[in-house]
Amino acid sequence: MRRLIAATAAGSLAVAAALFGALPASAADPAEVYVVHGIPGLPVDVYVNGALTLDDFQPETVAGPLDLPAGSYEIAITAADAADASAPVLTATADVAEGNSYSLVAHLDADGNPTITPYANDISTISAGQTRLVVRHDAAAPAVDVRAGGTVVLAGVTNPQEGVLNIPAGTVSADVVLAGTTTVALGPASLNLAEGSATFVHAVGSAADGTLALVSFVIPGLHSAPGGVPAGTGPADSSLPGVALIVLLTAGVALAAIGGRRLYLDRSL
């Protein structure tokens, strides 16, 4: 039932995230916006500048990326059966810059109240062999630690903070524990983190209501080439020629010394 309506008529299309600290962009690239629904049990409609953009948007899903021209957008979220944007549950203003990537996350704050948090997605190039894992605390839950393979990799993350890891690509067993404890709040989840991709994981829902869940999406294509190809270390070493050299030199010196000494003694007779 989820429907997306894309609009391109000048300026009329719009969803957006506000943002800070994103990357410089080349001109004319639209912004990309992912919309994450992290409020349990509440299908919604999303209006951008008054236009219905996401209809009957289901909890714990992701929509996007929406390609948006740079600009400032009014976002209104209503109940899914609303006729228009006149009675929003949540509103936000979002500014997006050219060529950048954003997440707009509707979620519960630490106290369980619905809110919207915009994030800049780190889509900078990733070193060869590496992957990027971004974990966002968007749940009505206390501070948490994120563990990978049992080791804490992000400590003391609170709603709505995010933590960013650039790690070797591969499968990671990750879980979320209450900060400073081993009490598992979420997981473990087996994450297959592809090389050159960024995986954005959102912890959403409410700890008190037992509705914690993970919502994720992946941005691929951030890879880079290896730094070089060291395909040779030179000719094979062998000690034989060196040993032969020493033996021959020794023999030569000995013969010359003996012969020379004898000649010298003969002459002096």
Place this chain on the structure above:
Amino acid sequence: MSRRRAATGLATGLALIVAAPVIWWATQPEPAGQTVSSVNASAAAELASPPPVTSGESGLASVSSQEMPSKTSPPSDSAPPPSEAVDSPAAPAASSDTVPAPAPPTSAPATAPEPTAPIRIELPALGVDAEVAPVGVDSEGLMEIPKDVDTVGWYRFGPVPGAAAGSAVLSGHVDDYQQGQGVFARIGDLGPADEIRVTDQNGSTRRFTVLSREEWSKGEVPLDRLFDRGGSPRLVLITCGGSFNSSTLGYDDNIAITAVPIM
């Protein structure tokens, strides 16, 4: 008599002193690296995808699901992926309730099975027939090369040979200081129209024909082009060449052979 024998001994000794270093020098193994002329370099460059935009590679972004126990999104089964809908710029804002998903590109031509990881390479012109193993990067971010000089490494983060797009990279030793000459020592002898055959895990053999041969000093190797994951489908063989630098135990150059599929 003894005087003559003494003179002979002296002469022999002196001759040995002179000859031994000469023999030693003459028997030192030569570095196997070649220095070759570049052929068709511009043709190889034209196969690359356009230079990346400074930020973002936005066109590549997409949503995909992860292996997570909880509900993750978006589903790729029943509902049309949102990215497909919003990627159609022609859809007018208010005109429709639903945006139909474009028909998925269902299957490749039936005659061409999907390529899988390569396990064997043959270079008939050089008499090379070698195993291929997947490799990644080392701790310094350089491409790994198989320890065994007789094995060729396939860069497993890039395309497989035979993929629809991008540069599949195979690299092999020119030589190794412990094992001697490597399997790719003579790839600089390959030239246009030489054939390369690569067999994958499923036993499918794909044929390529050499398009270009290039050599650069290591600081100038177009790594982004050689490891391009887009652009025309191609196979790139890389090894070392140029002068051997005995202080760094490495070569000054890289040699690359670019080949294209024989349809």
